[in-house]
Amino acid sequence: xxxxxxxxxxxxxxxxxxxxxxxxxxxxxxxxxxxxxxxxxxxxxxxxxxxxxxxxxxxxxxxxxxxxxxxxxxxxxxxxxxxxxxxxxxxxxxxxxxxxxxxxxxxxxxxxxxxxxxxxxxxxxxxxxxxxxxxxxxxxxxxxxxxxxxxxxxxxxxxxxxxxxxxxxxxxxxxxxxxxxxxxxxxxxxxxxxxxxxxxxxxxxxxxxxxxxxxxxxxxxxxxxxxxxxxxxxxxxxxxxxxxxxxxxxxxxxxxxxxxxxxxxxxxxxxxx
Ligand SMILES: Nc1ncnc2c1ncn2[C@@H]1O[C@H](COP(=O)(O)OP(=O)(O)OP(=O)(O)O)[C@@H](O)[C@H]1O
Ligand SMILES: [Mg+2]
Numbered sequence: 001x002x003x004x005x006x007x008x009x010x011x012x013x014x015x016x017x018x019x020x021x022x023x024x025x026x027x028x029x030x031x032x033x034x035x036x037x038x039x040x041x042x043x044x045x046x047x048x049x050x051x052x053x054x055x056x057x058x059x060x061x062x063x064x065x066x067x068x069x070x071x072x073x074x075x076x077x078x079x080x081x082x083x084x085x086x087x088x089x090x091x092x093x094x095x096x097x098x099x100x101x102x103x104x105x106x107x108x109x110x111x112x113x114x115x116x117x118x119x120x121x122x123x124x125x126x127x128x129x130x131x132x133x134x135x136x137x138x139x140x141x142x143x144x145x146x147x148x149x150x151x152x153x154x155x156x157x158x159x160x161x162x163x164x165x166x167x168x169x170x171x172x173x174x175x176x177x178x179x180x181x182x183x184x185x186x187x188x189x190x191x192x193x194x195x196x197x198x199x200x201x202x203x204x205x206x207x208x209x210x211x212x213x214x215x216x217x218x219x220x221x222x223x224x225x226x227x228x229x230x231x232x233x234x235x236x237x238x239x240x241x242x243x244x245x246x247x248x249x250x251x252x253x254x255x256x257x258x259x260x261x262x263x264x265x266x267x268x269x270x271x272x273x
Contacts, residue, residue, distance in 0.1 A: 001160050001161075001162050001193075001194070002039040002040040002162050002163075002193050002194055002195045003039055003073050003074045003084060003085075003162030003163050003195050004036070004037060004038055004039045004072075004073070004074055004075070004195070005035075005036070005037040005060055005071075005072070005073055005163060005195065005197065006035070006036050006037075006070075006071070006072040006073075006075075007033050007034060007035045007036075007056070007059070007060075007069065007070075007071050007072075008034060008069055008070045008071075008072070009032055009033070009034060009068070009069040009070070010030055010032070010033040010034075010056075010059065010066045010068070010069035010070070010071060011028065011030055011031050011032060011033070011066060011067050011068045011069055011220075012028075012029045012030040012052070012055050012059070012064070012066055012067050012221075013026050013027065013028050013029065013067040014026075014027045014029055015027070028220040029052045029055045029220065029221055030052045030055055030056065030066075030220060030221045030222065031220035031221065031222055032069075032222055033052075033056065033069070033221070033222055033223055034223065035056075035214055035223050035226070037195055037197060038195075039162075039195055040193045040194070040195055041195055041196075041211055041212065042186075042189050042195075042196045042198065042209060042210060042211050043196070043197050043198070043210055043211065043212050043213075043214060044198045044199075044200060044205070044206035044207075044209050044210030044212070044213045044214070045057075045197060045198070045199045045200070045206075045213075045214045045216065046199075046200055046201060046202075046203060046206040046213055046214070046215055046216065046254060046258070047201065047215065047216030047217065047218065047221070047258070048201060048216075048218055048258065049201060050218055051216045051217060051218035051219075051221045052216060052218065052220075052221025053167070053199045053201075053216060053221075054167055054199065055221065056199075056216075056221075057087070057165050057167050057197065057199055059071045059078070060073070060078070060085065060163070060165055060197065061081055061085055061087050061165055062078045062079065062080045062081040062082060062085065063081060073085065073162070073163065074162070083111055083113075083159055083161060084161055084162045084163065085161055085162070085163040085164075085165060086156035086157070086159070086161035086163070086164055086165065087156070087164075087165045087166075087167065088149070088152050088153055088156050088164065088165070088166045088167070088169045089152075089167050089169065090167055090168040090169060090171045090172060091172070092140065092145070092148045092149070092152070092172075093152060094140040094148055094151055094152065094155075095140075096139065096140050096141060097139070098139070098140075099136070099137050099138060099139055100127060100132060100135055100136050100137070100138055100139075100140075100143065100147075100151045100154075101120075101123045101124070101127065101136045101137060103140075103151055103155055104122070104123035104126060104127065104151065104154055104155045104158050105119045105120065105123045107155045107156075107158060107159065108122055108123065108158055108159055111159045113159065114159075122158050122159075123136075123154075123158060124136070125158075126154040126155070126157055126158040127151070127154050129154060129157065129188060129191070129192075130150035130151070130153055130154045130184065130188065131150065131184065132147060132150055132151065132154065135147060144177070145172055145173050145177070146173050146177040146178075146180070146181055149169055149170065149173070149181065150181070150184075152169070153169070153185070153188070157188070157192060157194065160192075160194075161194065162194070162195060163194070163195045163196075163197070164194050164195070164196045164197075165196075165197050165199075166196065166197065166198045166199060167199045168199055168200055168201070169198075170182065170200075170205070171200075171202075178205070179242075182205060182208055182209055185198075185209065186208075186209065186233060198210065203251055203254050203255050203258070204242065204251060206254060207229055207231075207247060207250045207251050207254060208241070208242060208247075210229050211228075211229060212226055212227065212228055212229060213226070213227045213229055213250075213254055214226045214227075215227065215254055215257045215258060217258075217260075224257065225257050227250065227253060227254060227257070229250055231244075231246055231247060231250070
């Protein structure tokens with residue numbers, strides 16, 4: 001199952017307090033964002049810190065509503081969070097007193113859709129999907145960071161959402177684990193066909209994962225360019241796709257696109273943080 005996502009002329013304005021006068025003023029986080037994600041597509045959203053990536057994700061997740069514009073899933077306006085969309089966050093979000101299996105089962109239980117036997121079977125299947133069969137009965141503190149994120153991915157996919165939203169899910173991992181999980185994610189995406197929006201500030205990660213890479217600029221946040229990444233992913237398994245000239249060319253293109261934006265002054269960053 002996979003869904004389409006559409007942002008049409010979306011703006012998001014927050015009220016923030018000024019430093020000197022403590023008066024509330026408008027802070028434009030997103031302005032005129034247009035973005036379409038096709039069913040089954042893996043889109044990477046890349047941009048500098050504070051450009052509004054998580055704000056976009058919150059809108060699609062239904063955690064917030066846009067100040068203006070429309071956010072649609074399968075052509076329907078989003079009115080709140082739903083089981084058709086699932087989020088994997090950067091920080092680990094497992095319940096420490098539940099095993100990997102029990103964490104997945106709890107999410108399934110919350111949907112109210114599955115019997116106890118179905119929950120057990122789905123948890124087993126999805127932990128297998130992320131390569132954690134042997135660790136199914138471990139508690140989060142007995143798992144590495146990468147394993148915890150795999151459990152979170154298994155949990156998110158277990159109830160078959162049409163959209164998987166990922167906000168820097170591998171940001172806290174070491175480089176090697178990160179690369180391995182990126183490869184695994186491509187495999188999982190190919191097997192499940194789920195639409196994925198993957199947020200990152202890492203250009204290499206964006207180019208490796210994305211069929212398309214949406215480049216955001218900041219102040220105000222907008223999508224400045226969407227780059228089609230036409231790499232032969234079947235070759236990624238056997239060879240190191242990251243070291244090919246084609247990969248380097250895409251990486252450079254996205255880098256140059258990001259560089260063309262004015263640097264944010266530090267005091268501005270702090271004023272709105
Ligand atoms: N609830 C809020 N109230 C006020 N300002 C906010 C709120 N949420 C976000 N912002 C501001 O909107 C801007 C975009 O924030 P957002 O979290 O979307 O950035 P980001 O691209 O995800 O950054 P990072 O890569 O650091 O996670 C930032 O300047 C942030 O301070
Ligand atoms: Mg963010």
